[in-house]
Amino acid sequence: MSVQSFDFGELFTLSARPVIAGAVQRGLEFYFDYGSPPNRVAGDAQAFRRGIYRILSAASQVLEAGVLILSGEIGPGPEPGTVSLRVDAAASGLRSDDAGIDAVLAGLELEKDAADPSLPHVVTARGTCPVLGGDVLYRCVPSAGVLFSLLMTCEGEVREELRPPDAHGCSALILHGGDQSAHGLSRRLQRFGWHVHQFESVEAFADAVASDTCPHRLAVAIASEGVDVDTLVRLNALTASVTPGSVDLIHAVRAGSPVLGATPPSGWDFRVVPFLPSEIWDFTRRADPDASGVHQESRPTPLASTSRPRVLVVDDDEVNRIIASGLLQMIGYDTLSACSGDEAIAMCRRVSPDAVLMDINMPGLDGYQATAVLKRLQKAGGIPPFPIIAATAAGTQARSMEQGLDGHLSKPLLADDLRLQLHRALKGLATGL
Numbered sequence: 001m002s003v004q005s006f007d008f009g010e011l012f013t014l015s016a017r018p019v020i021a022g023a024v025q026r027g028l029e030f031y032f033d034y035g036s037p038p039n040r041v042a043g044d045a046q047a048f049r050r051g052i053y054r055i056l057s058a059a060s061q062v063l064e065a066g067v068l069i070l071s072g073e074i075g076p077g078p079e080p081g082t083v084s085l086r087v088d089a090a091a092s093g094l095r096s097d098d099a100g101i102d103a104v105l106a107g108l109e110l111e112k113d114a115a116d117p118s119l120p121h122v123v124t125a126r127g128t129c130p131v132l133g134g135d136v137l138y139r140c141v142p143s144a145g146v147l148f149s150l151l152m153t154c155e156g157e158v159r160e161e162l163r164p165p166d167a168h169g170c171s172a173l174i175l176h177g178g179d180q181s182a183h184g185l186s187r188r189l190q191r192f193g194w195h196v197h198q199f200e201s202v203e204a205f206a207d208a209v210a211s212d213t214c215p216h217r218l219a220v221a222i223a224s225e226g227v228d229v230d231t232l233v234r235l236n237a238l239t240a241s242v243t244p245g246s247v248d249l250i251h252a253v254r255a256g257s258p259v260l261g262a263t264p265p266s267g268w269d270f271r272v273v274p275f276l277p278s279e280i281w282d283f284t285r286r287a288d289p290d291a292s293g294v295h296q297e298s299r300p301t302p303l304a305s306t307s308r309p310r311v312l313v314v315d316d317d318e319v320n321r322i323i324a325s326g327l328l329q330m331i332g333y334d335t336l337s338a339c340s341g342d343e344a345i346a347m348c349r350r351v352s353p354d355a356v357l358m359d360i361n362m363p364g365l366d367g368y369q370a371t372a373v374l375k376r377l378q379k380a381g382g383i384p385p386f387p388i389i390a391a392t393a394a395g396t397q398a399r400s401m402e403q404g405l406d407g408h409l410s411k412p413l414l415a416d417d418l419r420l421q422l423h424r425a426l427k428g429l430a431t432g433l
Contacts, residue, residue, distance in 0.1 A: 004045045007300035008085060008156075009034050009277040011045060012072040014303065015052040017272055017428055018385045021255040023060050023068045028093075032184045032274040033071045035191050038164065038298045041074070041083060041156035045303055046352055046384050051132035052087055054108065054381030055150045059089035061104050061379065062146055066093010067180075076158050083156035085134070092145035101140070107380050108148075110138055131381045162298035165284040165291065166193040171217040174198045175205040177224035181273065185220065185252075188275070192284040194218065202231060206238035209247060216246055216287040222273070223253040232265045248283055256387065256406060260427040261420035272428025278302050309426060310334040310351075314344040314370065315359040315391070324357055324391065324413055331419045341370030348374060352384045355426055358405065360392040367392070368403040375404055387425040 012034055020030050041048070052072075060068055069090040077083045095101065105112070110127040125138040134152025172194035176182035186196040199205040209219050221227050221235065232251055249268045252275070253259055264270050271279060277300040285291055285299075311333045313324045318339075325335040336353060338344040342365050344356065356374070360367035367390060377383045387406035397408040407421050 002044055002046070003042060004303075005040050005042050005301075006045050006048075006303055007277065008039055008041050008074045008083075009036060009072070010300050010302055011041075011048055012052060012087065013274050013276050014429065015049045015385070016056055016070050016274060017255040018387075019053065019056040019060050019070070020068070020274065021257075023063075024254050027065065028060070028063060029067045029180050030184075031067060031069045031181065033187060034073070034274075034277065035188060036072070036074045036158070038159040038162050038300060039074050039083060039156060040159070040301075041085075041154060043154055043156075047131050049384045050378075050381045051129050051134070051150065053385050054129075054131070054379060055087055055136065055148050056089045057379045058104050058108055059091045059146065059148050062096045062101050063091040064094040064096060066091065066095075066145075074156075074158060077153045077156075081155060081157065082153050083158055084153050085151070087150040089148045090145055091147075095146065101146075105138060108136060108138075110136060129381070159297065162295040163293060164192065164298040165281060165288040165294045167195075167218075167284050167287040168193050168289055169195045170214040170287040171208070171212045172196045173205060173208050173212070173217065173219045175202065175219075175221040175227055176200065177222065177226040179222045179224045182222055185222075185273075185275065188280060189218070192280060194284070194287075202227070202234065203238070206235050209235070210239045210241055214287075215289075216248075218248045218250070218283050218287070220250045220252050223251065223257065223259070229259055229262065229265065232268050236265060236267060248286065250283075255428050256425055258424060261424040270427075276300070276302065308332055308334045309354040309422075310336060311422070312336045312338060312344060312347060312353040312356045314338045314341065314356060314362075314367070316340060316362040317359075320359065320391075320411070327413055327415050327418055328357075331415055331422075333422070341365030341367065341373075344370055345373050345377075348377070348383050353386055354429075355386055355422060356388045357391045357409075358388050360390055360395045360400075368405075371403060371405055385429075387429070389421055389425060 072087045074083050074085050105125050110125040113124045121142050123140040127136050129136050134150050137149045140146040172189045174182050189196050250271050251268050252273045255272050281299045311328050313321050315321045321337045328335050338347050358367040371388050378385050389407035390400040390405045391409045393411040400408040407425050
């Protein structure tokens, strides 16, 4: 086990991002919340990501349509030098049938409790997380929804005495186009002293950005059907009178969004949702009129990146492996290689790549089959979540998406295509990107 010191909120948010991206792709809505004070947890960060991801993913799996509600919190533990963690993943809406839910519970290694005669329709189950050792609880109330929870105590500390930044009523303007996730972001910003205004109209949002008199403000355009990169260009024209540097312009997109491989319009920055606690801290620090009084240690420390992002190249042809590895190293990645689907699975169990470049046409276990196994292992917490990108001369992008891959590249591979695809897939998921 590799013991690290990390902020729980940073790791919880990173674990939630791929789950949320997959949920949005399936047409689900989501609500995300995290608002705990500065903290440090000691443990294996990769194991924590695996353990948290399996809980969040379970709630997503049982939901056919509706809202995924994810929240996390940390507080002082029962003994000095310990902290208590809680992760909740709720699903409200159209759920899978009983057989589908039972399969998810089995994957989490949960045992159903004996039925309570006073609550005949309520189903509960419990077990122990094989990755972290914490308690995993399940409760289904048919009239409301289902809840998966992870509760555990571990080594760490909560630093409630440290003064974080405070926006002191500066304006945070959110253009959401009807996206309900804006409510979770609003609540998180309000905790840092922001006065939040939400807009569905591009024109009303632009007017507010241009006319607001706060010395520093935050403007967030959440990507939706009616809010895209072209909208940002239009907003630049509508807000040309704004003093440069007086507003942070953020385009909020889900992990894996195609726009992450593009250059933002002038003045804008692309950020992945949900925002990391450290990102909200940075936004607020720039708005705090008494920034000199902010304790720097109150900033949530992002997970440390000790090396370049690492990509596993899977291909049965040695020439393809050598070329792909060389191109990846040329554009700034470290590489591993496997010559079959089975070897790739075994390698991912031993070491955790940041991404996998998967050939499709291989003897034995082909790329689609190997991907399915890896995705199952991720959902079960056996390996951390990471994107898997097809690299093939035969398959199509539509086919890759149908088979659950996170991206598609056609052979022969080109360095620019690799760079864009990996940046899009890894932005906001891998540390250091």
